[in-house]
Amino acid sequence: MIKKWGFFLLLLCAFTARADEPYVLKFATLAPAGSTWMNVIAEWAGKVEKESQGRLKFKFYPGGVSGDEPDMIRKIRFGQIHGAAMTGHGIGSLYSPARVLEIPFLFRNYEEVDYVRAQMMPEIRAGFRKNDYELLGWMEVGFVRFFSRTPIHSMDDLKKHRIWQWQGDPLSAAFFSASNIAPVPLPITEVFTSLSTGLIDTVIAPPLGAIALQWFTKTPYMTEVPMADGIGGLVVSGKFFNHLPKDLQELLLRTGNEASEKLLVETRKDNEKSLGVLKQNGITFTLAWKDIKEADVISIRDRAAADLAKSGYIPAEVYDRAHKALAEYREKKAKQR
């Protein structure tokens, strides 16, 4: 009998010990330690740990130590890590319709982006949840532009360039097809060398990305007109999230949202600073919005959207809702003038 009780006591102790163990959120990103993104994410983690009184902690895998985004997604599925800060490239594999915010030539400025995103966010969150992921926060890579070896003064000029296409990316494939451009598909790891050898002469990147990857050293020209706004998200697996007590779920969502707001502000500041650095480094800015025929880009935008709807990557109704929200915003703005 004593033996039996002893066994129960031992079991009880084992359960008590488990209940005291903190939850550890293993979180990966390509952003290096010490970069703006990682600094904000680390600050978020500190807040979560403090407010949860140590019940929920983060363990970071920064700087791509967990591999690239497809590797991270694989690891999340196997439960080796639980979450990641991801760009549109990875988000496409989690809930591709979220990339409606990356449709080419959809937005002119951040105000438009913010308005449409706010309108779309409930359905984007629901989409992630349906696919067993929880979207904790939104972020941005920023407006991506064409960086080229020779100047681009018009949309027709673009066709004369050998433009890199991120191999396997359905969104950029739709853009090139809609623009009647034959791109050069390459993995991102081969871009710098291919710019040096001349295999490609144009790349698409946000200003900070072009600096960090040193692509700008091979491309003296940059278009002012952005091709799209690169998105990003703070994502955690549904399995991990749903396993958390309610209060910790709420804490993650609330603080994730706060971190997200900070990430948006800081990334935009970094990209703005980067534009100045590019100028200082002798990069010439070409192709402003005034040089573009509105009808040309609208046609590319809608054809790309139709292409993505056809493949089911971004359903037509999702694009229609984003488009409608944008029209609504532009109308409001026009009335204010």
Add this chain to the structure above:
Amino acid sequence: MRLPQNSLKPALIGLCALLLNACSTGQIVARSSLSIMDSGVAAMNREPDLELAKAAIPANLKLVESLTREIPANRELRIHAAQGFYGYTFGFVEDENPARASALYRRGLEHALAALETAGLGDPMTMPRDVLHQKLADLGRDAVPDLFWAASNWAKWIDMNRTDPARIADMGKVEALMQRVLELDETFYFGGPHIFFGVWYGSRPPMLGGNFALSETHFGKARNITQGKLLIADVLYAQYLAVQQGNRKAFHDKLTAVVNTSADSYPEMALANAIAQHKAKILLKNEGELF
């Protein structure tokens, strides 16, 4: 009262001589110090006691800096200063106070850039990249120390300022400087250029410019140059390449071997090895966090 002209002349000559002497005394002292500077550096390199080195180096750095004020165009002094700032910051400041480390690496860089200016390179910070590449090609073997310590301090200054696009933009220039060192003398400073490129390619994922095979090759060459006696090569291999590859076994084995190496295995570089062992212990303590 008017002084007689013949009495004024010797007085003026005396004053001029005195002034001239005053102008040159500092320079004479500075120049005469150069001969003992090398042995000072060698003695510091042989210092096995970290605390003693940590306390002693700042005074030496200030001394070298004061001498550079006397003879600003002296490359030898500038290189001593650049090397001193780099070594002190890497060994004793960087892990505890990155903001201070940033300022100190920058000072080291400024000394190295002054040396390069005297060597005829001009200012690589403001120079267009294509001009820099041409000018680098004109530099010979004697510019290796200037280039090596400029690139080393510059890379670390960037590393301490990863949030600043203006700093990150200069990475290509730093790489060009160290690439020239590699071409001119790959064995310089115990295979330093290879250690640099081991970290350069091993500290980033391939997507962001990393190349693990190249990193492995450079670390291997650095090891061969000192027959593995300079332990910092193994520490940096573990800290960057092994972590980036998620190779916990290599991380653990390399660092454990460093910690277990006898302190007197390489007397000429006892201080660098003591720093390496100290860093290895800290990294091993954080192993659970990194994997």
